[in-house]
Amino acid sequence: MNTNINHYIVQTEDQVWHPLTENGINYEGVFVKSLRFDSEKQRSTTILLKFQKGSSYPYHNHPAERGVIYFGWRSHNRRCYFKKG
Secondary structure (H helix, E strand, C coil): CCCCHHHCCCCHHHCCCEEEEECCEEEEEEEEEEEEEECCCCEEEEEEEEECCCCEECCCCCCCCCCCCCCCEEEECCEEEECCC
């Protein structure tokens, strides 16, 4: 385990927002920043999502535990809708 705290700090302003596209589907109004990338697994293990007003993402399950913090959202018909803020 790396004991240097700077190894775990991500300067988010240095990261770029990218439109969220998964399996060839572009989720309109949803953007992602990769905060930690696992080169062994070839995927981001920690991400930050940004939702524009009115955007949504379909209900889904995760194969592993996830920690999620939502700011300014409401749910309707098992979909989350986000308001500006």
